[in-house]
Amino acid sequence: MLLRNILSAAIVASLLCAQVSRAQSAPAISSASPAYREVTDDLGRTVRVPQPVQRIVSLAPSLTETVYALGLQDHLVGDTDYCDYPADAQKKPKVGGAINPSLEQIASLHPDIVLVTSLNRFETLHALETIGISSYATDPHNVDEIITSSKKLADVLGAPEAGASVAQGMQRHLADLQRRIGSAPAKRVLFVVWHQPLISVGKHTFIADALRLAGAVSIVDSDKDWPQVSLEEVVRLQPDFLVFADSHSEATPSTVETLATLPGWSILEAVSKRRYAVISDAVNRPAPRIVAAIEELARQLHPDAFREKPENSKEKIEKENPPPAAHYSSSPNGLQDRMALPGACACAR
Numbered sequence: 001m002l003l004r005n006i007l008s009a010a011i012v013a014s015l016l017c018a019q020v021s022r023a024q025s026a027p028a029i030s031s032a033s034p035a036y037r038e039v040t041d042d043l044g045r046t047v048r049v050p051q052p053v054q055r056i057v058s059l060a061p062s063l064t065e066t067v068y069a070l071g072l073q074d075h076l077v078g079d080t081d082y083c084d085y086p087a088d089a090q091k092k093p094k095v096g097g098a099i100n101p102s103l104e105q106i107a108s109l110h111p112d113i114v115l116v117t118s119l120n121r122f123e124t125l126h127a128l129e130t131i132g133i134s135s136y137a138t139d140p141h142n143v144d145e146i147i148t149s150s151k152k153l154a155d156v157l158g159a160p161e162a163g164a165s166v167a168q169g170m171q172r173h174l175a176d177l178q179r180r181i182g183s184a185p186a187k188r189v190l191f192v193v194w195h196q197p198l199i200s201v202g203k204h205t206f207i208a209d210a211l212r213l214a215g216a217v218s219i220v221d222s223d224k225d226w227p228q229v230s231l232e233e234v235v236r237l238q239p240d241f242l243v244f245a246d247s248h249s250e251a252t253p254s255t256v257e258t259l260a261t262l263p264g265w266s267i268l269e270a271v272s273k274r275r276y277a278v279i280s281d282a283v284n285r286p287a288p289r290i291v292a293a294i295e296e297l298a299r300q301l302h303p304d305a306f307r308e309k310p311e312n313s314k315e316k317i318e319k320e321n322p323p324p325a326a327h328y329s330s331s332p333n334g335l336q337d338r339m340a341l342p343g344a345c346a347c348a349r
Contacts, residue, residue, distance in 0.1 A: 039156050042139035042149060043118065049134055050112040053157050057111040059098050059120050063138065063153075064089050065287035067115070070154050070162045078109045085282075085289070103127050115153070117286075138286070142209040143294070146286045147171060166288050173291045174213060177298055180305040181215040187301045189216045189277070190229075190239040190270070195259065198229045206286050211243070214297035215305075231264045241301060242270045245281045245293075277301060 035051040057078040058064040064083040067076050078093045080101065093109060096102045098120055106114060106128070114128055118139040128135045136156055140146040147167050154163020189211060193199040201207045202222040211218055219237045220229055244256060256276050259265045266272060277300040283293035299306050 039136070041137045042152075043137045045137065047134055047136050049136065049156060051158070053112045055109065055111045055113075056157065057095060057106055057109055057114045058083060059095070059101055059114060059124070060117045061085065061098075062285040062287040063115040063117065064092075065282075065285060065289055066150050066153060067157075069150070069166055069288040070157065070159050072157055072159055072162070075157075077111060078106065103131070107131060107133065113157075140206055140286045141204060142206050143174070143213055143290065144209075146206060146288075146290060149286070150288055170288055170291045173295070177213065177295055181298050181302045184215055184302045184305060186212070186215055186217045187240045188219050188237070189241045189243050189301075190219055190234055191243045193226060193245075195262075198231055198234070199226055200229050201225070202227055206290075207283060210283055210290055210294050211297070214294045215302050216241070216243070216297065235264065235267050238268065239270050241275045241277050242268075243277045243279065243297065245283050246278055247281055 036048045037051050039047050039049055041047050054075060055077045056067060056072065056075050058067060058076060059080055061080070061083045064076065064079045065085055067073060068086055068089065073088065076089075076092055078095045079089055080098050081094050081096060082098065083089045083092070093105075095105045095109070098117075100121075101124060103124075111133060114133055114135040116125060116135050116137045118137060120137075125135050125137070136153070138149045138153060140149040147170050150170075151160075151163040151167040154160055154166065191201050191207060191211060193201060200220040200222075201218065202220065202225045203218065204223060205225050208218050219234070219239045220227060222229075242256075242259075256278065260271050270276070277297055279296045279300070280289075280293045282289040283297070
């Protein structure tokens with residue numbers, strides 16, 4: 001621990017020296033102080049954000065996705081090794097992982113702001129502050145907060161119109177979804193984060209809220225975010241479906257197939273009857289794309305709600321033979337005169 005603190009201090013000191021050296025050697029551009037705006041992030045911190053924001057570093061895949069959703073990807077100068085969506089994000093300069101990013105690499109990118117989440121270490125935020133780099137944190141706990149947080153982030157980054165558009169699109173998508181499945185009984189599900197040991201999600205997480213919006217309810221009633229669950233309890237509760245997030249690999253399908261061969265799992269009706277739902281890993285990320293994952297799950301749990309209703313004979317005839325458009329003559333009796341002619345019709349020519 002002492003060695004790690006000494007190394008951290010040494011890194012910060014070296015970065016400070018480097019910045020002082022650059023400041024002494026760089027030509028003076030203007031004597032005016034840079035413009036700043038004070039905002040409050042989701043952790044309740046007051047953050048000074050340089051204006052305008054031109055260079056962004058993201059330390060979370062969800063924030064990288066949000067930057068792209070807002071159309072600000074050209075301002076994204078760096079992200080983490082795990083930022084894989086959209087594909088273009090993989091081409092950005094990498095600064096390491098979310099938990100242990102390289103401060104030297106971040107500083108070399110000269111960001112105006114570094115985007116973080118509550119999962120990033122406090123030591124990282126403190127080190128960034130020490131070397132004079134602003135960081136802004138998001139911390140949504142449900143889908144409504146994801147929408148609000150995305151809109152607020154857009155405003156912080158100088159793109160309020162884009163934020164409003166993204167938020168409205170997410171809200172419309174969810175409203176349409178609720179019109180389809182709102183009256184359907186919720187399916188009881190187990191969201192499987194990991195199966196050995198068995199890990200699920202707690203009731204206060206945004207994933208649990210996403211399940212609810214998809215017409216499901218988790219059988220796990222825990223205040224912990226990532227509770228370990230006993231298989232015996234799952235067997236007792238007998239969920240209707242098991243839900244998995246696709247990990248962009250061959251692991252998920254093989255995991256699903258393997259469960260039936262593991263001791264105890266075959267007792268579950270969801271396993272014996274192969275009631276699985278595999279959805280995009282967007283459900284794991286508090287970003288705008290989560291809405292698509294919610295619909296993806298809803299379609300698997302409530303397929304009838306997404307089937308087009310067959311038209312009755314009358315509706316089909318009227319659709320195939322729409323009534324003719326009326327032509328209104330300038331003469332008061334024009335329409336009546338045309339209708340009076342044998343074989344005539346009031347359609348426009």
